[in-house]
Amino acid sequence: MAAVKRLTQKDIAQLAGVSQATVSLVLNGAPSSQARIPQETRERVEKVIRDTGYVADPVARKMVKGLNRILGVFTYEPAFPSGQADFFTPFLFGIEEAAQSLGYDLLLLTGAGKQRKIFGDNVRLRLADGCVILGRKFDNTELARLVAGDFPFVAVGRRDDAGGPVPYVGGDYAPATSALVERAKSFGHRRIAYVGLNEGAESTVDRWYGFSRAVGEADLVASVFAVGRPPNETLDVLLSAGTTCVFVTELSDAMVMEQAARARGISVPGDLSIVVLGNHIRAEEPGRRFTSFAIPREAMARAATEMLVRRVEHDAPVEQLLLHCEPLEGDTLGAPSSKTKKTK
Amino acid sequence: MAAVKRLTQKDIAQLAGVSQATVSLVLNGAPSSQARIPQETRERVEKVIRDTGYVADPVARKMVKGLNRILGVFTYEPAFPSGQADFFTPFLFGIEEAAQSLGYDLLLLTGAGKQRKIFGDNVRLRLADGCVILGRKFDNTELARLVAGDFPFVAVGRRDDAGGPVPYVGGDYAPATSALVERAKSFGHRRIAYVGLNEGAESTVDRWYGFSRAVGEADLVASVFAVGRPPNETLDVLLSAGTTCVFVTELSDAMVMEQAARARGISVPGDLSIVVLGNHIRAEEPGRRFTSFAIPREAMARAATEMLVRRVEHDAPVEQLLLHCEPLEGDTLGAPSSKTKKTK
């Protein structure tokens, strides 16, 4: 059953009484200088193709043309596990949409349980014409090789140079963070704190940079350069410094902190405003809506895909694009009530 | 920059002072009868490969070997739009997981905005070694061609014969539905109704079959063979027939019906039990938890992927597999309160 050899152009040619080359010419309708096919012959060949349902083998096609109209999507982490689903899904949606409208298909190369490498033994990635790279973790050695090599790619998320500029589409976190700081100040906050890492991934650094640029030394009263710490411990640090507004990089930290605060009878935002730097979760989630900024994940993915196609098709130069992150009103940032000090 | 010609085996061969064939032999470590490579030569070649970072072009590889360790995932509908996301995501997760552990990558061929065809002009599907087909809508003409052809595929969801048996992994809806009917009966329900289509897609037919087999003619007091009808209209039909328990195929119908009932002061499940045939939405959703049965989407997808790989690798015969659907307790099925008739 499966041994039925696949139909080739040679077979079509035989059936139509022409040569393989003619079949190819009919298919690729080359009305170029030479090699015109008269209507009669063309129709004869087309009829056979229709009758047999022949389609050109894309592998052989890529072999000679070099292009495939396939884009790879590489992630170091698995793309669909429950935990990550909400993180990757918007990106995949955006990529799919853009790829679709540009006439490309997607080859998914999702992070193995093991350590997946771009440059492994079995790199099927090269089958694609180029690739979009997703994920927070990034192997810098591989990134450098990508930059040095000739395989078109675009990263989603800003990346520092790696032996050369990295083409990317990212979120413009620094100004978005600065804007939130300004907003907190305009509410009257003068005792501001920061909870989260301040080094490591580019996105982390950008947030810290945007924060520290806007806050001014005098107003920064406490910093906890860590994530996932026990909320009460963190709260102690903040409160003893007289913090009225805290900026948190991780939503999960903000959530437990808000709960801990409530448990202590500290009102949010009355006694303590909490600002989260980026919406890390679906908006419809029940419960508190944190003041934050929107990460335009779909738009980022779309833009990255379009950029990639530009690189693939026209060998376009490296571009670096940061998309605006809209502030999210939320209900955890407000004016500091003067009670804060007086009550205590 | 991108014009740096890709490294080929010929280049490696030249650098190592051997022939292209030797390089290939070193790579594919063929310890077969003939063509042994002595350690010294092998190491020389391997060194060059390491130094240059050469990797074999998977396209050329597929060209000659025929296999690519790539599985296609075909959907007639777009896979990631917000609406469909919850439907497709569990399937994709299961497929990804299985493919991952079997060493395959995924080629996503998701429904275009337009009508996507398996047998189109630009069928890049053949790049994959086989494919999993997802989605409710199915073009039967194409299915028949797939069955007749030699391209390995497996459908997710039961499919009727299409000029031959269709390989599939589905949910075993009929017995799952029957079990819920039995459960309703054991609660004492004797006036049962059905709201939903009873013909069309296989999954629909299975539900109706499982229902009608278990319910018995005497107990079926009302049927609305439609979906998406105004809930009050439907409720009128049900109540005037003295229904105490209704089986609904569409969750959305059940939701509006429950709201309409509540608005009328009809308690669920006190006055009216509602059973949904299949969990069409994420479990964490807030609100009422309908009595239903679980569709093991991830397991189905995994099983389908494994089945596909069996077909691809060992040319395994057509299999058809229905997975058990566990009943979901929920809180919308209970004993009919005698009030139902007396109050009215």
Added chain:
DNA sequence: ATTAGCAGATAATACGTATTAGCGCTTGGG
């Protein structure tokens, strides 16, 4: 009548790899 030109088609080749048949050389046995 010779040739230039052109339409209609095909032979030949390239793409990069895997694989088989086979070549030249050494060695051991008779």
Added chain:
DNA sequence: CCCAAGCGCTAATACGTATTATCTGCTAAT
């Protein structure tokens, strides 16, 4: 001394398509 066998490697080929160069008639121009 000759043959068989084995070793180490390579030339040749196949995979299916796109493309270019080339071939074959034929017509029209000189």
